[in-house]
Amino acid sequence: YLAKERGNTYQFYTSEIGESSSKLVELEVRLRKALDQNEFQLYYQPKVSLESGTLEGLEALLRWKQPENGWVSPSEFIPLAEKTGLIRPIGEWVLRTVCRHCKLWKQQGFPPIRVSINLSMSQFQQENWVQTIYRILQEEEVSPKSIELELTESTIMHDPESIISMLKELKSVGIHLSIDDFGTGYSSLSYLKRLPIDILKIDKSFVQDLSENAEDAMIIKAIISLAHSLDLKVVAEGVEQKDQLRFLESEGCDMAQGYLFSRPLAAEQIPAMFAEFGW
Ligand code: C2E
């Protein structure tokens, strides 16, 4: 399977981002080794309620620290992990590690917190993916209510009928669901109505240009109103500035994430962050 995919991978990469194929072979080999040798880490970014200022949850963000070169950004290695199929074992590692951190924080006396996990399209194409999620949660003794899964519009629209049925199953056991980077992909409003999701996350590109770009402000307003009329909560991503926060508050956005509140933090830093939020 991987051998067959391999040709496509290099073609995709050489044409799309102009990387040399030898560099990509190297990166794929390194990515496998990274998984075997525990070079991945999870960072967590708080999600804050705009009404009360309270902590609402965390988003888990994958980090890869290469001993020889330092940090590699997920936007560099996730696309390759998707193309090679390595995203599947990596995704299972992410879920299991989130569960272990949840258990650890519980042992340290903190109340349960909901943690959201980013999922790629190819993970939904994995056979028995829903069962794999249940199995990991059971093995790690973590409640499905503590987990939120973030999908993008393109994941959903790739195969809406089968995704909807998987999402309904996940939702029925109490897992929360959100659409990430909302507004950047294309999704059909008729599907949006049928999806068993709880949250829309406004893509950070709209938030970032908010003050200079009247259209972005209008788009944010429209997304908030669309979400609320469908009975969904809205999270704004990438909030860095006070004026962005004030605009989002005045438009009734429910939650926000961004450097203004906190950068993504290493797991060891989370107890101190919990303490600051009075969690
Ligand atoms: P995303 O899920 O949309 O995550 C938000 C990204 O915005 C993260 O980048 C985060 O560090 C960054 N961010 C947060 N606050 C701010 C801010 O105020 N300003 C700016 N400029 N950026 C902010 P990161 O960690 O580099 O992740 C990039 C993307 O990689 C994620 O986008 C997600 O699509 C993907 N990703 C990350 N972890 C995983 C994972 O475990 N599995 C999968 N499948 N994808 C992942």
Ligand code: MG
């Ligand atoms: Mg996300």
Ligand code: MG
């Ligand atoms: Mg996003």
Ligand code: MG
């Ligand atoms: Mg993204």
